[in-house]
Amino acid sequence: MIHDVILSLISEKESHVIKELLTLEISSNFIHPAEMKSLNDIMKIIGQYREIKKFITSYSIYSNELHQLDLENEHPNPQNGFYIRKFADGIEKVLEKYHQSVVELEKKFLRKPSTSLMFIFHEVEKFRPLFEFLMRLINGVRTQKLHGCQILEYLEDNSMHGNESIKEALQAIQKSVYSIFIQQLCQWLNGKFLDIYGEFFIMHVDPLDMPEKRPTFSTQTSISTFQSSEQSINTELWRYEVNFDMLPHYFPKSWAEKVLFIGQTVLMLSSNDSDQNIYDGKEYQFFQKFHHFQDANKLTVINFERTIDEIKMCVTEHLSEIAIQDADLVKQLKLIKDFYLLGRGELFYEFIKGLDPIYGNVVTENAVRDINRIFQVSAASVNVQDDVDLFHFEMLKTDMESFSYENKGLFQFLTLRYKIKWPLHLMFPPKVLDKYNELFQFLIRIRKIQFSLHCLWCYHREKKIEKSSEVLNFRNKLMFLIDNLQYYLQVDVLESQFSIMMDKIKETKDFEQILRAHSCFQANVLSLCFLLENSDPLSKSMSNSMMENPVLTILNKILNLIEQFTAFAYIASSPMTSEDKITLDNFDELFSSFVDSLLKMLSGLCSAPLSQLLLRLDFNYWFSTKNLKQH
Structure with missing residues (x-):
């Protein structure tokens, strides 16, 4: 019987001899109650061992079969991932001491068959706290349905323990799970992404799923994916994001964003057929550090942070050199200012003049081709031909057939595309270009209105129509x-902020600092152009708690009024009828009201450029004094 008990200690199947012994009433006649209690306690330990082994077996023996099934399945089961398998492998390693102890126990029994149940219980009872702890870990993973990097966080949360053997066991399990984490981390830093179960804290987002941020589990991407075209590089590159739900809480978010940036940089640089070595030959040295971490007694976050900082410094300095020298970063930024921010005033004057005949037409693909042709002709007329091919207009992919340029404005339906020069895709992601398009639409609308007012002035002068002096x-x-608003936008905001950005860029060789300077430039320009949305504290219960900038709201009302007045001025009778005078009075009253609101808003904002705008608009308090007289 004693030998059967010893064999049961490492058997995954229940012993019939022991089962009958525990169930037969006659057993009490020749087994002492104390021995029976010891036998029951031993069987409880054996039961825990079998449960643990059952968990291990489900993820080790059949792991290859599970992996093959998941590869064939369109939506692999995250619960079959690599992390939980490494978790099971780690537990199996922890059980090795128990197996060795049972082997030694059998040897003792064979040497001395009179070994008692009490002695066996004493030998295996010391493993009971470990088994209970392992059972809690397994049940926690099962009940919480943890997978991927979530298991790392779960293990760290349970790492504080007073029992030294349990502490060592947990460290062994952590090392096992960290092996797959380090493998995925090194793959990503080397420009490869393999995560069919959605376990890593970097995720690939499908375009259709981007609003919900759902990862695509069956994703395997490498540098070859991005070698088709410049547009595909900039599209695919930004489908990688940090999945903060998978990021263990002890890793800072800033660290995860650095990892994301490095991987994106490697992918982007590798997309070009060049012999660029992003790590300057130090990749083996960097990646060896991560593998050394795995062999340490205690994995510490500070080691990961230091190594990523070293890698990032190497990558950003190399990228900065390529961007400034090979891509001529300064020239590309000037092109952004010249085209998106209307820095080439003569070009857009000719462009707007060429567009004037088609403003009332319906939006079509043919119209977009005409607009691009007008853009090219305008550029040729002012001798801006070398760089204009980098920019072209496309129609927004929305249902716009029922709208006309007159009702919505031409550029509300168009987007200006920029052919990004390699390797500046990290500097101009789609979101940044969207913001530049927003600025472009705002600036060109004001330039168009300014052009229309000047044309109206020419019309009145050349036709010598005797309009009312009020008109x-x-x-x-x-x-x-409009002239002062235009001067404020182009000089006080764009030229000033662009000069500040270029000074910062010239002072650094760190591409991260260059990105930060560019981000600050765009944010400042958007803010000073009143295009940043404000949060609405009164609409917290609403799904969309953002509202249009109040200054922009007033400006839009003024711009709409000017457009209506311009159309009216061409058709007004000469001399004016009473109805025309009433219409003009309404325009004047609304304009005074809008300007009064605008000046009050500007006076409440603290900014040097805005003070300049206020000074120009209300020079000698002309508007303020007139509005006070009217009231």
Whole structure:
């Protein structure tokens, strides 16, 4: 019987001899109650061992079969991932001491068959706290349905333990799970992404799923994916994001974003057929450090942070050198200013003039081709031909057939595309270009309105139409406001902020600092152009708690009014009828109200450029004094 008990200690199947012994009433006649209790306690330990082995077996013996099934399945089961298999492998390693102890126990029994149940219980009872702890770990993983990097966080949360043997066991399990984490980390830093179960804290987001941020589990991407075209590089590159639900809490978010940036940089640089070595030959040295971490007694976050910082410094310095020298970063930024921010005023004057005949047409693909042709012709007329091919207009992919340019504005339906020069894709992701398009639409609308007012002035002068002096005076007020607003945008904001950005870029060789300077430039320009949304504290219960900037709201009302007045001024009778005078009075009253609101808002904002705008618009308090007289 004693030998059967010893064999049961490492058997995954229940012994019939012991089962009958525990169930037969006659057993009490020749087994002492104390021995029976010891036997029951031993069987409880054996039961825990079997449960643990059952868990291990489900993820080790059949792991290859599970993996093959998941590869064939369109949506692999995350619960069959690599991390939980390494978790099971780690537990199996922890059980090795128990197996050795049972082997030694059998040897003792064979040497001395009179070994008692009490002695056996004493030998295996010391493993009971370990088994109970392992059972809690396994049940926690099962009940919480943890997978991937979530298991690392779960193990760290359970790492504080007073029992030294349990502490050592947990460290062994952590090392096992960290092996797959380090493998995925090194793959990503080397420009490869393999994560069919969605376990890593870097995820690949499908375009259709991007609003919900759902990872695509069956994703395997390498540098070859991005060698098709410049547009595909910039599209695919930004489908990688940090999945903060998978990031263990002890890793800072800033660290994860650095890892994301390095991987994106390697992918982007590797997309070009060049002999660029992003790590300057130090990749083996860097990656060896991660593998050394795995062999340490205690894995510490500080080691991961230091190594990633070293890698990032190497990558950003190398990338900065390529961007400045090979891609001519300064020239590319000037092109952004010249085209998206209307820095080439003469070009857009000719462009707007060429577009004037088609503003009332319906939006079609043919119209977009005409607009691009007008853009090319305008560039040729002002001798801007070398770089204009990098930019072209496309129609937004929305249902716009029922709208016309007159009702919505031409550039509300168009987007200006920029052919990004390698390797500046990290500097101009789709979100950044969207913001530049937002600026472009705002700036060109003001430039178009300014052009229309000047054309109206020419029309009145050349035709020598005897309009009412009120019409001419009102037109001059509108021209004064638009001209000063245009000067504020182009000089006080764009030229000033661009100069600040270029000074910062010239002072650094770190590409991260260059990115930060560019981000600050765009954010400052958006803010000073009133294009940043404000959070609405009164709409917290609503799904969308953002609202349009109040200054922009007033400016849009003023711009709409000017467009309506311009159309009216061409058709007004000469001399004006009473109805025309009433219409003009309404325009004047609304304009005064809008300007009064605008000046009050600007006076409440603390910014040097905005103070300049306020000074120009209300020079000698002309608007303020007039509004006070009217009230």
